[in-house]
Each structure stands twice: as structure tokens, then as C-alpha cells.
Amino acid sequence: MLQRRKFLQMGSLGMGGLFANKIFASGNSGIAKKPLVISTWDAGIAANKGAWEILKTGGRAFDAVEKGVMVTEESINCCVGLGGNPDREGIVTLDACIMDEYGNAGSVLALERIKHPISVARRVLEKTPHVYLVGDGAQMFALQQGFTLEPQKLSDEAAKEYKKWLDKSEYKPQINIEQKQGNLQDKGQIVAAPNRLSNGAFNHDTIGMLAIDANGNLSGSCTTSGMAFKMRGRVGDSPIIGAGLFVDNEVGAAVSTGLGEEVIKVCVTHLVVELMRQGYSPENACKEAVRRIVKHNGEKKSKEIQVGFLALNKKGEYGAYCIQSGFSFAVCNSDSHNELIASKHMI
Ligand code: SD4
Numbered sequence: 451m452l453q454r455r456k457f458l459q460m461g462s463l464g465m466g467g468l469f470a471n472k473i474f475a476s477g478n479s480g481i482a483k484k485p486l487v488i489s490t491w492d493a494g495i496a497a498n499k500g501a502w503e504i505l506k507t508g509g510r511a512f513d514a515v516e517k518g519v520m521v522t523e524e525s526i527n528c529c530v531g532l533g534g535n536p537d538r539e540g541i542v543t544l545d546a547c548i549m550d551e552y553g554n555a556g557s558v559l560a561l562e563r564i565k566h567p568i569s570v571a572r573r574v575l576e577k578t579p580h581v582y583l584v585g586d587g588a589q590m591f592a593l594q595q596g597f598t599l600e601p602q603k604l605s606d607e608a609a610k611e612y613k614k615w616l617d618k619s620e621y622k623p624q625i626n627i628e629q630k631q632g633n634l635q636d637k638g639q640i641v642a643a644p645n646r647l648s649n650g651a652f653n654h655d656t657i658g659m660l661a662i663d664a665n666g667n668l669s670g671s672c673t674t675s676g677m678a679f680k681m682r683g684r685v686g687d688s689p690i691i692g693a694g695l696f697v698d699n700e701v702g703a704a705v706s707t708g709l710g711e712e713v714i715k716v717c718v719t720h721l722v723v724e725l726m727r728q729g730y731s732p733e734n735a736c737k738e739a740v741r742r743i744v745k746h747n748g749e750k751k752s753k754e755i756q757v758g759f760l761a762l763n764k765k766g767e768y769g770a771y772c773i774q775s776g777f778s779f780a781v782c783n784s785d786s787h788n789e790l791i792a793s794k795h796m797i
Pocket of ligand 1: 677
């Protein structure tokens with residue numbers, strides 16, 4: 451608590467930028483003045499900055515959640531977007547979705563060779579009568595909309611990882627490499643950028659973002675390269691409305707990360723929003739959703755999987771919960787206040 455208080459004081463003195471690589475261990479639910487943006491994992495710090503540029507001038511949350519995650523899709527330091535790990539055939543396929551304050555949704559699944567799937571998802575929402583476009587059809591639509599076809603090429607890091615993976619060709623999602631640092635967080639210690647790999651890249655292939663703007667309107671986005679070395683054609687939770695993302699402007703919004711198959715089976719983000727409608731706080735709504743996944747899998751199996759959820763309600767209160775330690779999220783509500791917070795966890 452002391453650490454957090456110290457940080458907040460320093461943040462108000464305009465030193466928030468100094469803390470971009472630090473994580474704070476105290477509580478993970480809060481309320482802040484609107485506007486506000488929250489997003490998953492360490493890469494959320496940079497993404498929030500992109501979103502904040504829109505929110506701070508009174509812009510729309512919908513624009514903010516697109517611009518914010520575009521920062522991550524573009525970053526070479528991150529596994530989100532075309533720099534991400536490929537499927538088993540060595541091809542990167544991208545999933546993304548976006549929802550606005552009117553309850554409209556757009557989504558692309560298994561999209562190849564397009565740098566900003568989130569912007570294609572936005573075009574699906576705005577320019578088509580549909581919600582989901584898949585594979586070749588999604589790519590054809592993107593090209594018709596003026597997006598450019600990028601080369602079919604893995605990033606250096608992804609090519610290395612894929613080569614390593616081919617040795618055994620086993621599908622074992624690495625969900626919990628932050629465990630050690632997570633234990634430090636539990637003891638209230640500050641650790642630097644726990645989700646970074648030794649080469650400086652981020653471990654995670656997904657970013658989810660929720661925002662509330664100065665008018666009190668909510669929107670959300672989610673974009674991913676999906677689980678590394680997935681079967682060709684596999685789609686996770688991230689682009690699925692009600693699983694990876696759900697926004698109801700009357701109540702709140704939720705976004706998820708982690709093992710998508712488990713998230714899809716309980717329609718997590720729809721569940722979280724409905725729980726908030728019944729009066730649950732954002733954190734407790736996320737906790738209940740985690741509890742259902744743990745109950746479904748049993749405690750033993752749950753130790754081998756990770757899911758993490760973020761929620762934001764109409765009042766600007768936010769919260770998070772995950773199965774095991776290691777999930778972090780970034781919260782930004784001013785130029786100088788963009789902090790990384792360790793989520794509470796069940797196991
Ligand atoms: C998926 N939920 O494709 C994504 C993976 C993820 O950090 O969130 N990774 O299942």
C-alpha cells in the first residue's frame with residue numbers, strides 16, 4: 451500500500467514516465483476521474499499513451515481503443531501483430547475485435563499479412579452489415595479498404611522460436627513464465643518489467659484495452675497473434691464478442707487474456723458485464739468469472755492454465771482477476787499517471 455501511495459504522490463508530481471518499467475504490487479481495483487484507459491500486460495503502458503492522446507483532448511473512447519492497440523500491433527518489441535509467433539505451419543494469423551458505445555461490434559479472424567487487424571475490425575463494424583470476417587475474406591475486404599499487404603515473413607525472433615519449436619513440434623502454451631516475479635509482487639516488492647523475455651521483447655501475444663471518455667462513453671478492443679504454434683485455422687477468444695471482449699455502455703466493459711479455449715467456454719466477458727449489471731464490482735465480477743473457470747477445470751488442471759480479466763464500469767471503476775500470479779495491467783488517467791498494477795489471483 452505504501453509503495454502505491456508513494457507512486458501516486460510521485461505520479462502527481464509528473465514523474466509517472468519514470469515508472470514505465472515498474473510494477474506495483476498493491477490492490478488492483480480502483481476508481482479514477484474520467485477519462486480513463488486500462489489495458490492488459492506490460493505493453494499496456496505504451497498502448498495507454500497512444501489512447502491517452504485521444505482521450506485527453508475530449509476524444510471518443512472508440513477512437514482511443516483503436517489508436518491505443520495500434521501502438522502494440524506496430525511494436526517490434528511485442529508478440530502482438532505481425533511480429534508474433536506463427537501457427538504450426540509457420541504462418542502468422544491475426545485476430546482482433548472492437549466494440550463501440552452503441553453496442554456495435556466488428557471482428558476479423560485468422561487474418562494474414564495486414565499490419566493493423568484492429569483497424570480492419572473497425573471497418574467491418576462501420577462498413578459492413580456483418581460482425582465477423584474470416585481468413586481470405588477478411589484479407590480481401592482489408593485490401594478493398596485500402597490496407598496494404600505486408601510480406602509473408604516472420605520476425606527474426608519469431609523465426610528463431612519457430613525453428614526451436616519444430617525440434618519437438620509439441621503444442622504446449624507457455625502461460626506462466628512470470629510466476630517467479632509474481633511471487634515477488636505478492637510480497638509487495640517492485641520488480642522491473644516482469645513480462646519481458648531476455649531479448650527485451652514482451653512475452654504476450656495479446657493486448658486488450660477498455661476506455662471511458664470524458665462523456666462517460668465506453669468502448670473496447672482486443673488484438674492478438676493468438677497462441678504460439680497453434681493448429682492452422684485455430685481461433686481463440688480474442689476476436690469473439692462476449693468471450694474476448696464485451697461492451698455495454700449502460701453497465702460496463704470487460705476484456706480477457708490467457709488460454710482462449712477456457713475463456714470461450716464460459717463466455718467470460720459477457721458474464722463479467724452481466725455480473726456488473728447485477729451489482730458486482732469490476733474486480734469481483736472478474737473474480738467470479740475466474741472461479742467458474744477454476745471450478746470447470748478443477749484445481750489441479752487450473753494450476754497449468756492462466757486467464758486474466760479486466761473490467762471497467764460506467765462509473766470509471768476498474769478491476770482485474772486472474773488464475774495465478776503474473777498477470778499485470780496498465781491504468782492511465784493523466785499525462786503523468788500511467789501505472790502498471792499486479793492483478794490479484796486465485797491460486
Ligand atoms: C488466445 N487469448 O489466442 C489469446 C492468447 C493470449 O496473451 O491472451 N495471450 O487464446
